[in-house]
Amino acid sequence: xxxxxxxxxxxxxxxxxxxxxxxxxxxxxxxxxxxxxxxxxxxxxxxxxxxxxxxxxxxxxxxxxxxxxxxxxxxxxxxxxxxxxxxxxxxxxxxxxxxxxxxxxxxxxxxxx
Amino acid sequence: xxxxxxxxxxxxxxxxxxxxxxxxxxxxxxxxxxxxxxxxxxxxxxxxxxxxxxxxxxxxxxxxxxxxxxxxxxxxxxxxxxxxxxxxxxxxxxxxxxxxxxxxxxxxxxxxxxx
Numbered sequence: 531x532x533x534x535x536x537x538x539x540x541x542x543x544x545x546x547x548x549x550x551x552x553x554x555x556x557x558x559x560x561x562x563x564x565x566x567x568x569x570x571x572x573x574x575x576x577x578x579x580x581x582x583x584x585x586x587x588x589x590x591x592x593x594x595x596x597x598x599x600x601x602x603x604x605x606x607x608x609x610x611x612x613x614x615x616x617x618x619x620x621x622x623x624x625x626x627x628x629x630x631x632x633x634x635x636x637x638x639x640x641x642x643x
Numbered sequence: 644x645x646x647x648x649x650x651x652x653x654x655x656x657x658x659x660x661x662x663x664x665x666x667x668x669x670x671x672x673x674x675x676x677x678x679x680x681x682x683x684x685x686x687x688x689x690x691x692x693x694x695x696x697x698x699x700x701x702x703x704x705x706x707x708x709x710x711x712x713x714x715x716x717x718x719x720x721x722x723x724x725x726x727x728x729x730x731x732x733x734x735x736x737x738x739x740x741x742x743x744x745x746x747x748x749x750x751x752x753x754x755x756x757x758x
Contacts, residue, residue: 534685539683564746566749571752572751572752573647573733573749573750573751573752574686574733574735574749575749576746576748579746620685620686630688630691630701631686631688631747633685633686633687634685635683635684635685636683636685
């Protein structure tokens with residue numbers, strides 16, 4: 531069994547300041563981990579994915595995430611927030627059992643001018 | 644290359660009515676999925692298909708049926724809609740599962756309200 535916990539349902543930052551969205555996971559297998567972003571009234575877009583290669587993963591739009599096995603975490607960061615980053619972010623885990631994804635509850639990121 | 648498309652974008656039903664949601668992909672993907680999204684719960688898998696003519700249950704299959712008669716299409720049916728099925732429905736597809744990092748590509752969603 532696998533599960534994902536996004537530790538904050540809402541995060542608010544000012545434009546130009548760092549972003550940190552927290553994610554913890556549990557999995558019986560060596561997991562693959564993903565971050566997806568959903569802008570208002572849109573579908574989900576893949577930001578980045580971890581696939582047991584480098585533990586620091588770089589994604590689109592300046593986002594990156596670090597896989598820490600000892601902490602079972604996969605936090606998403608960005609050095610400087612932009613207004614266009616305002617969206618909902620989902621941390622997702624996939625175990626070895628097929629291609630089934632388990633989603634976290636989502637974190638809504640608000641960016642203040 | 645349209646990716647994953649969903650029809651319709653919005654729908655309002657009365658309790659007990661039936662409807663079918665259509666998902667189409669033009670990427671020649673083997674796997675297709677239907678999810679529902681509810682506030683604070685992320686996305687939950689309803690049904691999925693590993694290839695033409697095959698379907699399987701996901702996490703929350705009750706009240707839904709699916710069919711995959713053609714590789715590029717995956718239909719989600721509600722035989723007798725209930726207010727609890729008010730949600731946003733997303734379809735997704737992926738190429739194969741032998742690579743653990745395989746990515747799922749999502750459609751834009753269908754917003755369904757059951758009165």
